[in-house]
Amino acid sequence: MSRIDPIxxxxxxxxxxxxVPQAVSRRVRWLTAVVxxxxxxxxxxxxxxxxxxxxxxxxxxxxYTVASLISNxxxxxxxxxxxxxxxxxxxxxxxxxxxxxxxDDPSLPPALxxxxxxxxxxxxxxxxxxxxxxxxxxxxxxxxxxxxxxxMNDPQVSGIRPLVVGARAGTYQQIAALDIGDGLQKxxxxxxxxxxxxxxxxxxxxxxxxTEDELVRFTGAVVTGTGIALxxxxxxxxxxxxxxxxxxxxxxxxxxxxxxxxxxDQRMVVRGEDDLARxxxxxxxxxxxxxxxxxxxxxxxxxxRRFTSDVSHELRxxxxxxxxxxxxxxxxxxxxxxxxxxxxxxxxxxxxRFESLLTDLLEISRFDAGFAALDAxxxxxxxxxRRVTDQLAALAERCKVELRAxxxxxxxxxxxxxxxxxxxxxNLVGNAVEHGEGRxxxxxxxxxxxxxxxxxxxxxxxxxxxxxxxxxNRFWRADPSRARxxxxxxxxxxxxLEDARLHGGWLEAWGAPGKGAQFRLTLPTRGGDRxxxxxxxxxxxxxxxxxxxxxxxxx
Amino acid sequence: MRARVLVVDDDPALAEMLGIxxxxxxxLPSFVADGERALAAFRDTRPxxxxxxxxxxxxxxxxxxxxxxxxSGVPIVMLTAKSDTVDVVLGLESGxxxxxxxPFKPKELVARMRARLRRGEDVAPELLTIGPPGNQITxxxxxxxxxxxxxxxxxxxxxxxxxxxxxxxxxxxxTREVLLEQVxxxxxxxxxxxxxxxVQRLRAxxxxxxxxxxxxxxxxxxxxxxxxx
Numbered sequence: 054m055s056r057i058d059p060i061x062x063x064x065x066x067x068x069x070x071x072x073v074p075q076a077v078s079r080r081v082r083w084l085t086a087v088v089x090x091x092x093x094x095x096x097x098x099x100x101x102x103x104x105x106x107x108x109x110x111x112x113x114x115x116x117y118t119v120a121s122l123i124s125n126x127x128x129x130x131x132x133x134x135x136x137x138x139x140x141x142x143x144x145x146x147x148x149x150x151x152x153x154x155x156x157d158d159p160s161l162p163p164a165l166x167x168x169x170x171x172x173x174x175x176x177x178x179x180x181x182x183x184x185x186x187x188x189x190x191x192x193x194x195x196x197x198x199x200x201x202x203x204x205m206n207d208p209q210v211s212g213i214r215p216l217v218v219g220a221r222a223g224t225y226q227q228i229a230a231l232d233i234g235d236g237l238q239k240x241x242x243x244x245x246x247x248x249x250x251x252x253x254x255x256x257x258x259x260x261x262x263x264t265e266d267e268l269v270r271f272t273g274a275v276v277t278g279t280g281i282a283l284x285x286x287x288x289x290x291x292x293x294x295x296x297x298x299x300x301x302x303x304x305x306x307x308x309x310x311x312x313x314x315x316x317x318d319q320r321m322v323v324r325g326e327d328d329l330a331r332x333x334x335x336x337x338x339x340x341x342x343x344x345x346x347x348x349x350x351x352x353x354x355x356x357x358r359r360f361t362s363d364v365s366h367e368l369r370x371x372x373x374x375x376x377x378x379x380x381x382x383x384x385x386x387x388x389x390x391x392x393x394x395x396x397x398x399x400x401x402x403x404x405x406r407f408e409s410l411l412t413d414l415l416e417i418s419r420f421d422a423g424f425a426a427l428d429a430x431x432x433x434x435x436x437x438x439r440r441v442t443d444q445l446a447a448l449a450e451r452c453k454v455e456l457r458a459x460x461x462x463x464x465x466x467x468x469x470x471x472x473x474x475x476x477x478x479x480n481l482v483g484n485a486v487e488h489g490e491g492r493x494x495x496x497x498x499x500x501x502x503x504x505x506x507x508x509x510x511x512x513x514x515x516x517x518x519x520x521x522x523x524x525x526n527r528f529w530r531a532d533p534s535r536a537r538x539x540x541x542x543x544x545x546x547x548x549x550l551e552d553a554r555l556h557g558g559w560l561e562a563w564g565a566p567g568k569g570a571q572f573r574l575t576l577p578t579r580g581g582d583r584x585x586x587x588x589x590x591x592x593x594x595x596x597x598x599x600x601x602x603x604x605x606x607x608x
Numbered sequence: 609m610r611a612r613v614l615v616v617d618d619d620p621a622l623a624e625m626l627g628i629x630x631x632x633x634x635x636l637p638s639f640v641a642d643g644e645r646a647l648a649a650f651r652d653t654r655p656x657x658x659x660x661x662x663x664x665x666x667x668x669x670x671x672x673x674x675x676x677x678x679x680s681g682v683p684i685v686m687l688t689a690k691s692d693t694v695d696v697v698l699g700l701e702s703g704x705x706x707x708x709x710x711p712f713k714p715k716e717l718v719a720r721m722r723a724r725l726r727r728g729e730d731v732a733p734e735l736l737t738i739g740p741p742g743n744q745i746t747x748x749x750x751x752x753x754x755x756x757x758x759x760x761x762x763x764x765x766x767x768x769x770x771x772x773x774x775x776x777x778x779x780x781x782x783t784r785e786v787l788l789e790q791v792x793x794x795x796x797x798x799x800x801x802x803x804x805x806x807v808q809r810l811r812a813x814x815x816x817x818x819x820x821x822x823x824x825x826x827x828x829x830x831x832x833x834x835x836x837x
Contacts, residue, residue, distance in 0.1 A: 370619045371619075372711040374621045374622045374625045376711045380713060381628065381629065381714070408711055428801070430804075432829060440785070472800070
């Protein structure tokens with residue numbers, strides 16, 4: 054047999070001991086969690102719980118009082134009866150033993166035996182015991198004879214002997230659980246001195262309390278049983294009553310949920326005229342008002358969309374004619390006199406502006422009407438970035454700005470609307486080139502598991518504190534007095550922000566005076582996902598240390 | 609030979625202006641102002657190309673487009689004031705080959721039209737076969753016919769051009785932008801939905817199961833390619 058290290062053995066035992074409580078404590082913890090959740094979430098559970106607790110406390114106090122009152126009175130009764138019996142017995146014994154003056158009288162023991170036999174008969178109880186003891190010891194009388202006087206040495210009762218011995222009269226009692234041949238049960242031990250000659254003889258009655266004990270126990274059981282039944286009943290009543298109130302509330306909650314989910318014709322059933330009926334009626338009225346409002350708003354939105362669409366068509370058709378006419382005039386401007394030729398040029402240029410303004414306005418109003426739809430498809434964003442930088446290469450050259458794209462080597466596929474993303478990037482890069490003041494513009498693309506991001510950085514005048522939010526406002530211009538170089542509509546960034554939002558993405562701006570600006574577009578890789586972070590930083594690394602750098606976020 | 613153009617538009621000023629521009633560019637335009645008479649005018653004039661306004665009194669431009677397409681593969685270019693996705697897609701799905709958004713520049717319109725009319729120039733005998741074994745289609749380029757299982761599949765000229773572009777270089781993946789340039793003649797990237805809708809239309813005609821295409825395959829995130837054995 055291999056010897057096992059005692060430390061290991063102990064560790065094992067410890068572990069075994071710890072395992073059981075762990076399982077138990079886990080279950081207890083689980084149960085506590087369940088109860089806590091129910092307590093928080095269910096009004097019914099809470100009402101029943103409180104009722105149960107209060108009624109249990111009340112019933113416990115009540116039944117304890119009743120039970121102790123009954124048991125006290127039963128015992129007191131028995132003690133009073135026994136006292137009379139003991140007094141009578143003592144009187145009888147004194148009478149019978151008057152003749153004996155000598156303690157060593159040889160006829161004393163039989164007389165004592167005779168007395169205890171008589172006294173035993175007077176107790177009317179088979180299980181009782183009568184004992185006479187003498188202080189000098191040795192000489193004692195017990196009845197019934199098969200029981201010994203040893204009972205008086207029991208520590209529970211021996212305490213009354215000095216009292217009895219020391220007294221000349223009176224009774225002393227003690228209640229104790231003893232086994233004197235009839236099993237362990239409660240006894241009332243009563244003692245009194247009997248004066249025989251010079252030496253008092255102690256007379257003890259050991260009276261069984263079986264009947265009284267049973268009565269007390271029975272009473273206790275009845276009171277406890279009634280109490281438990283009462284508490285259970287109260288809990289049941291509380292549960293039923295709260296159910297009566299809670300059910301309509303739950304129905305109301307469910308109906309409200311359905312309403313908010315768009316089922317606008319959901320209503321509650323109104324029964325009777327009580328408070329719950331009033332709740333239902335009020336709820337229904339609220340729902341009806343809500344429905345009316347929503348229908349009205351939907352109608353307005355529909356009209357708005359219709360209006361947008363109509364304006365679009367009505368405005369565009371004549372504009373097309375004007376556009377073509379202007380083009381024709383522009384093409385043959387060489388044949389005109391200088392004033393008319395310049396007019397044709399201005400007409401042409403301003404028509405371009407008018408057109409892009411109209412397009413942007415219609416786009417914005419489509420967003421406002423909630424009519425913009427996302428046409429998402431898996432798209433390689435590197436291709437989109439390249440396309441945008443290619444398209445704007447000519448503008449960059451004109452502004453003498455170096456346009457650089459930093460893209461990963463592998464393709465980056467995201468579920469996005471390519472037209473919208475391209476429009477956003479074209480807008481951001483176009484702005485950066487225009488405001489780049491001849492310094493490089495860097496477009497950076499990166500992706501992580503859940504998002505793709507593009508940053509567009511310029512090193513121009515930058516943004517003043519607070520402006521990184523204002524830039525997304527409609528028709529906002531950094532410096533109204535500055536010459537409009539390219540004639541942007543002032544709606545570009547607003548549209549870009551809406552485009553980003555439509556994707557569930559972010560468009561944010563950072564800028565610091567003299568340090569340039571950076572815009573970051575972050576989009577979820579999978580359509581409909583929620584963004585939590587961006588693969589690229591909004592604040593460029595070279596400006597991070599700067600305390601005055603301000604970050605504006607427009608999620 | 610000057611190309612005949614049927615202009616279906618209800619706006620008299622725009623129609624007149626279109627007439628001026630088209631004539632100066634060497635086209636032979638004829639005009640019809642409402643949808644109901646458009647089909648009759650189409651049968652009378654037998655145009656080489658149709659310019660169609662989407663919003664018309666009487667019959668809607670979509671319906672006109674559908675009924676013309678039902679009897680002819682003639683190139684149809686929609687003039688649309690609506691840039692809403694649904695309308696453009698609906699127009700393309702009802703059979704239009706291309707669209708021009710109002711307000712358009714005359715040069716842009718003419719370029720679009722020329723691109724649609726530029727055909728039948730390459731007549732070198734060429735026979736292409738694509739698709740997996742057992743599900744192959746044969747394209748006779750000069751004859752403008754497509755055969756599957758011995759039956760001819762009717763394609764519009766644009767659908768035919770799209771198919772030929774893909775079939776000439778099987779295994780090569782074409783991005784939507786490249787297809788727009790090769791088939792539609794766009795030099796700058798334009799609306800890629802044009803490609804998507806036409807690929808779907810083409811699949812509906814040549815694929816046994818358009819839901820599970822085997823002849824024209826989608827390359828996720830990139831574009832399309834012709835399937836081979």
